[in-house]
Amino acid sequence: MAFMLERIMTTSPHVLYLLIGFIFIFVLLKASQLYWKRRELLKTFKMFPGPPSHWFYGHNKEIQRGQEFNKLLEWAEKYPYAFPRWFGSFAASLVINHPDYARAVFARQDPKSMVTYRFFLPWIGKGLLILHGPKWFQHRRLLTPGFHYDILKHYVPLIVDSTKVMLDKWEKLVAKDAMKSLEVFEHVSLMTLDSIMKCAFSYQSNCQTHRELDYYVKAVYDLTYLVAQRTRTLFHRNDLFYWCSSDGRHFREACKRAHQHTEKVIEDRRKSFKEEGELKKIQKKRHLDFLDILLSAKDENEVGLSDEDLRAEVDTFMFEGHDTTASGISWILYAMAQNPEHQQRCREELKDTVGERDTVQWEDLGKMTYTTMCIKESLRLYPPVPAVSRQLNKPITFCDGRTLPKGSRVAISIYNIHRNPSIWQDPEVFDPTRFSLENSSQQHSHAFVPFAAGPRNCIGQQFAMNEIKVAVAQTLLQFEILPDPEKLPLPVPQVILRSDNGIHILLKKLNG
Ligand code: HEM
Numbered sequence: 001m002a003f004m005l006e007r008i009m010t011t012s013p014h015v016l017y018l019l020i021g022f023i024f025i026f027v028l029l030k031a032s033q034l035y036w037k038r039r040e041l042l043k044t045f046k047m048f049p050g051p052p053s054h055w056f057y058g059h060n061k062e063i064q065r066g067q068e069f070n071k072l073l074e075w076a077e078k079y080p081y082a083f084p085r086w087f088g089s090f091a092a093s094l095v096i097n098h099p100d101y102a103r104a105v106f107a108r109q110d111p112k113s114m115v116t117y118r119f120f121l122p123w124i125g126k127g128l129l130i131l132h133g134p135k136w137f138q139h140r141r142l143l144t145p146g147f148h149y150d151i152l153k154h155y156v157p158l159i160v161d162s163t164k165v166m167l168d169k170w171e172k173l174v175a176k177d178a179m180k181s182l183e184v185f186e187h188v189s190l191m192t193l194d195s196i197m198k199c200a201f202s203y204q205s206n207c208q209t210h211r212e213l214d215y216y217v218k219a220v221y222d223l224t225y226l227v228a229q230r231t232r233t234l235f236h237r238n239d240l241f242y243w244c245s246s247d248g249r250h251f252r253e254a255c256k257r258a259h260q261h262t263e264k265v266i267e268d269r270r271k272s273f274k275e276e277g278e279l280k281k282i283q284k285k286r287h288l289d290f291l292d293i294l295l296s297a298k299d300e301n302e303v304g305l306s307d308e309d310l311r312a313e314v315d316t317f318m319f320e321g322h323d324t325t326a327s328g329i330s331w332i333l334y335a336m337a338q339n340p341e342h343q344q345r346c347r348e349e350l351k352d353t354v355g356e357r358d359t360v361q362w363e364d365l366g367k368m369t370y371t372t373m374c375i376k377e378s379l380r381l382y383p384p385v386p387a388v389s390r391q392l393n394k395p396i397t398f399c400d401g402r403t404l405p406k407g408s409r410v411a412i413s414i415y416n417i418h419r420n421p422s423i424w425q426d427p428e429v430f431d432p433t434r435f436s437l438e439n440s441s442q443q444h445s446h447a448f449v450p451f452a453a454g455p456r457n458c459i460g461q462q463f464a465m466n467e468i469k470v471a472v473a474q475t476l477l478q479f480e481i482l483p484d485p486e487k488l489p490l491p492v493p494q495v496i497l498r499s500d501n502g503i504h505i506l507l508k509k510l511n512g
């Protein structure tokens with residue numbers, strides 16, 4: 001570089017001046033572009049007062065890891081409908097805290113905000129979660145039958161088996177040391193991964209006992225950590241800077257590990273298709289699982305999904321299908337530990353429902369009324385997906401007349417909606433009676449939205465509720481759960497809701 005400059009200097013100094021001139025003009029153009037961008041954003045959010053923000057860092061400095069939920073909630077109390085959140089000086093989105101506002105956005109079909117969702121692209125590609133428009137519609141219509149009630153029914157015994165493997169491990173761990181507290185999030189993640197592999201991919205992995213898939217669970221942890229980190233780090237929003245940074249390198253490496261797993265799943269199935277002959281034969285043999293649907297999908301011109309589309313859906317469902325439910329189940333176990341009287345009431349209900357059997361069946365799931373209320377109350381306090389965001393493809397007018405122009409970004413804070421004091425009385429209190437038949441009929445239609453709402457709601461929500469019910473029921477029938485006051489969890493948004501220090505509980509084996 002220095003050598004080249006020297007050569008340019010000696011041969012023709014004019015070229016150097018020209019170069020400096022170009023750089024100068026480029027910087028000037030870029031600066032004026034950013035200036036206009038900021039003015040535009042300030043204009044966009046002019047109807048929405050919000051917490052003061054630093055001219056350069058925006059709100060990034062106030063929102064430190066570990067304090068994010070507290071800070072956002074504190075602001076939500078001051079601005080109960082919505083407030084702008086600044087990511088530095090040139091990016092901002094409107095954070096929505098109120099169900100009336102959420103209803104207006106959920107009813108529309110705006111694309112996901114690519115400012116944040118694009119960070120996922122190298123990992124889960126353009127699958128159902130990120131797609132938009134006709135292609136999204138086509139894939140959603142294609143995959144919806146995979147979550148039909150008749151199919152979900154067959155999954156219950158598979159989930160029971162996965163849960164039992166986990167509980168047996170726990171029994172051995174507590175037999176050794178009765179008062180040892182257990183970090184459950186990791187165990188539960190392996191259990192839900194085991195389940196989704198068996199149910200959606202008909203793949204027996206033994207990942208809970210042989211730990212051969214620990215690397216995938218670890219990769220997912222790293223990827224969600226790095227995505228969350230990236231939204232907070234100003235310079236990492238730029239691709240060039242990011243891929244040159246050490247976080248960027250770690251991200252690429254973790255993606256590789258994650259893809260290693262999903263590629264193997266696809267590869268194995270393709271092989272077995274070849275071995276077993278035509279797809280038709282398989283279709284007769286067993287119900288179509290998710291992977292069959294993807295592999296046999298044909299559009300009106302008899303063209304199947306491209307390899308890239310297929311991989312994106314497998315990566316999307318492998319991730320969404322286990323990490324979210326792991327979060328849900330782990331936080332519910334914590335909530336049960338904190339609320340022994342509700343825990344005991346659930347256990348009595350479950351004993352009555354299950355009777356002499358020691359396993360939950362499909363028919364039981366509709367009968368565990370009180371347990372379901374506790375599960376919902378926990379999903380209210382600890383929503384596994386704490387926020388979603390959109391980029392408006394046309395202007396919006398909210399119920400109070402305030403508007404946002406086309407192109408604005410909005411983030412619906414499910415966490416803040418679920419704890420909004422103008423909607424929920426004593427929002428911090430765990431009170432399952434909020435979800436009694438009588439009380440929930442009085443609720444605002446969008447006061448409780450753990451699975452989002454409208455056309456882009458969660459396709460797996462029935463699967464997820466079944467899995468959570470099975471896991472909670474089997475656990476409460478086998479153990480009493482106690483809190484560990486020394487290691488209280490610290491909720492952090494890491495794409496999904498995690499705890500910065502894990503989720504620790506004590507388990508006591510029940511007799512008989
Ligand atoms: C407790 C567990 C779960 C929660 C709380 C949850 C929550 C959500 C939420 C809030 C969305 C909307 C995301 C957005 O707007 O950006 C969503 C979408 C989605 N979820 Fe779930 N989810 C759960 C479990 C699952 C499971 C088990 C699967 C798959 C088997 C799944 C697959 C998906 C997919 C594919 C989408 C995108 C749907 C679309 O846009 O058409 N989720 N989920």
Ligand SMILES: *[C@@H]1O[C@H](CO)[C@@H](O)[C@H](O)[C@H]1NC(C)=O
Pocket residue numbers: 431433434436438439
């Ligand atoms: C409805 O909610 C209130 C307040 O949380 C509670 O006191 C009451 O018992 C609930 N009603 C039912 C039928 O659960």
